[in-house]
Amino acid sequence: MKYLSVLIIVIFSLSTHADIKTKSLLIFGDSISAGYGMSKEKQWSVLLQEKIKNENLKIKVINLSVSGETTSGGLSRLNQALNSTKPDYLLLELGGNDALRGYPPKKIAANLVEMIKIAESASVKVLLMQIRIPPNYGSRYQKAFESIYLTIASETSATLLPFMLEEVALNKDLMLPDGIHPKASAQPLIADYIYTQLKPLLIH
Template sequence: MSKIFGFFKKIILYFLIIFSFTNIITAKEETLLILGDSISAGYGINQKDNWVSLLQEEFYKEETSLKLINSSVSGDTTSGGLERLKEDLKISNPDYVLIELGGNDALRGYPVKKIKDNLKQMISLVKANNSKPLLMQIRIPPNYGQKYTYAFEKIYVDLALAENINLLPFMLENIGVNSDLMQSDGIHPNKKAQEMIAKDVKKNLNKVLFFK
């Protein structure tokens, strides 16, 4: 009887090992498409040193199954992002899309309504693709006037509430005010700031995507 019991115990153990191994192999690597401008493209920074690359390294080290696809273009506006989003979705079919656009629109004084409409269309495209949209808050220097600055920054809060999506804090919140962390143009973060940005974005992504 003990031999029979031992035999069945081995069989059960065998199938448990096979089942666990199969689950590991078939575990889906989720993808996050980053649709951004020069801040995410790493303007003036070696690509391996920009915050997206550093964040991907951190996820790999922690064996977090999240692949970052950086579709960011320096100088891009919400109109440009909207124009190329369809192709990005078709090629990558990501699980998540982080929209980090609008800063260049504001720097050029584009109408707030147009910026909001473009962002809303992007969110709709992402949802239609059965992907989950995430929105990054964007802030601009106060010299654009209190009225325009308020209306622009309010776009992101309003859209997040209306579309029921997560709004990530502005990635340069505590960086843009520190000249030691900015390039000489005063707009783009330098190499020293990239690790700080990666750490901050990671913390906020962990909150909304539930990675530990």
């Protein structure tokens, strides 16, 4: 009887583990997340998936980032992206290209908020990536732009994530000559940084 009880417990434990649902994370960004200038296997999103797999975590990473994407472009294709992937989480990494083109921060914020609302209506949890821009765009614009992410996070249910290039942007050896895009050598660092930020949010 004792052995039978132990066997039942073991089987139940294995069954419970097997029934853990694989969650999915949709990365929805621009060239920084699309892996500008490098092959797919070197991109941080792929390295992130490998790291998650090595940690035996049941999370599938889906990357639908597009180089040159703006918040308006992202807004126009978000519904289709959510419908086709059915993610549990949405990592929203947009706004950089809007800022580089000098778009009004209020409009950028409005687009981001609308995307968050769309995701929320689909029961998708939003992780909003903070974006920073070079100071040569003017301190007034820089401050107005960068502040929208803090404001949005405080006014919506989105979770704000620290700027993903925090540890590489100031290292010229890790950045392409344009000073905007990270090199392939920076991708493992970005993947590790993102993983550190995401793990407490995705594993609970």
